[in-house]
Amino acid sequence: MKVLITGSNGFIAKNLRVTLKKMPQIEIFLYDKEDSLEYLESLIKEADFIFHLAGVNRPKKSDEFYEGNVNFTQIIVDILKKYNKKIPILLSSSTQVGNGSDYAKSKEEAENIIQKYSIDNDVPCFIYRLPNVFGKWSKPNYNSVIATWCYNITRDIDIEVNNRDTLLKLVYIGDVVHAFIRHLYLNQSKEIFYEVDVVYEKTLGEIEKLLYMFKESRENLLIPNIAKGFERVLYATYLSFLPKDRFSYKLNGHEDARGTFYEILKTLDSGQLGISTTKPGVTRGNHYHNTKNEKFLVIKGEALIELRDIFSKEIIQYHVNGNDLEIVEMIPGYTHNISNIGNEEMVLLIWANENYDPKKPDTNYIEV
Structure with a gap:
């Protein structure tokens, strides 16, 4: 064709x-x-x-x-x-x-x-x-307010919001393309007017809030739920407007005699992801959580992970290394630690089911 x-x-x-x-x-x-x-x-x-x-x-x-x-x-x-x-x-x-x-x-x-x-x-x-169409390759100050705002916010330019309660009907470019292409193959009817299946209704205030959350996520590491719906496609649009010299951003970590720890990403409802390095011969941890749970994944080096029910003397051990990836669960009520038993720096990827709250850390010190 x-x-x-x-x-x-x-x-x-x-x-x-x-x-x-x-x-x-x-x-x-x-x-x-x-x-x-x-x-x-x-x-x-x-x-x-x-x-x-x-x-x-x-x-x-x-x-x-x-x-x-x-x-x-x-x-x-x-x-x-x-x-x-x-x-x-x-x-x-x-x-x-x-x-x-x-x-x-x-x-x-x-x-x-x-x-x-x-x-x-x-x-x-x-x-x-x-209605208002948004997505990658749209032009600021031409195609839509979303294009203009994404362009400005990614470049630290102020945006103008006349009325945050103004309601917009919006369609995402991916849904528009899907709707258009189906007419190449579907049996045709006598209808002539059509609509895109997915139409979002959002206020200017809601859009503004989300876009600034995307921007601030590089600092506070907290990202909205971008796995589905309007947030998913708006985030894709926002990223497409990043200047070429702003694709990356630095993380602020913590360093001491044991190694380093960096928070990578925090979510609204699925916890957070972090990464740590540990020097040879060093042990980290020796604490338990009442409710918080974690997943440990050593991606470089060799480690010994130990867990003990705080009411038991039995110690459960896992030998793990970066050449044979294996996730070990940190179980609530089990004190746990991780030791670098290799000759090189050990790198650990850590997922926790909740974001760290210094006021309620749910971290209780007990030696394994």
């Missing part, structure tokens, strides 16, 4: 392109505003499907809305008519249709052109009135 994408260097188009490239039997034709109309005609002659994503959002003059959104759409339809081609068109429109602005009016006129083409030629077409 030969697929034409107009506005091929735009935010949505870039994300669509990279997904289509991974699909077998899809040949992609790209058309952008710098290309000639003669080139457009040559592509349309060969195309089997058109993703019409080209459009004008923020022109200097209002006439450009109609030139870019209406006239260009009519040009596409006229070329199809010239060659008697009847192929599907998917148009990206906007939920702003109906608000009376020149942008909205131009988008609605473009919709009408596509609808007429669909009816006159009995060919399926698809119109998406998209």
Whole structure:
């Protein structure tokens, strides 16, 4: 199948392109505003499907809305008519249709052109009135408030929030691309207007709070729940805006005669991760927890881990090393320690089910 994408260097188009490239039997034709109309005609002659994503959002003059959104759409339809081609068109429109602005009016006129083409030629077409779209490769001060805020916050630039209670409807670029691509293969109906399946409703205040939590997580190491939902896709978007010289950040650790300890990451509901180094011959620990539990994983060197029920004299031992990875559980009510029994520095990865609270450490000293 030969697929034409107009506005091929735009935010949505870039994300669509990279997904289509991974699909077998899809040949992609790209058309952008710098290309000639003669080139457009040559592509349309060969195309089997058109993703019409080209459009004008923020022109200097209002006439450009109609030139870019209406006239260009009519040009596409006229070329199809010239060659008697009847192929599907998917148009990206906007939920702003109906608000009376020149942008909205131009988008609605473009919709009408596509609808007429669909009816006159009995060919399926698809119109998406998209709300705010966000995700990687979006442009700050152009595509969405999220793009602008991500750009500013990752560069320590203040953001403007007029009303934190303003509610936005948002769709993530990955969900938009998935919705678009399914029309290449699904049986088509007589419907022409479609929506993206997943729509988020968030206030400006909620978005602002999350973005600053992402920023501050490099200092306090506390990351929100980013495994699913809006937080997951917003965090991916935020990371995509990091300047190239800010991909990394330093950890602040603790060092003493025994070695070092660094907290790596803290979560809201799944504890924290840390890493320690221990010098040869040194023992750490000799304490128990009432409720806290930990997992120890030696990733370098050799170690002896010992545990003892505080009401028993029996000592349980585990010999572990970085060449044969083995997790040892620290059981509540068992005092435990870990000794470096090798000749090199021992490195230990530690997960705890709760974040360390110096006011309630749940750490009780007893020799194993």
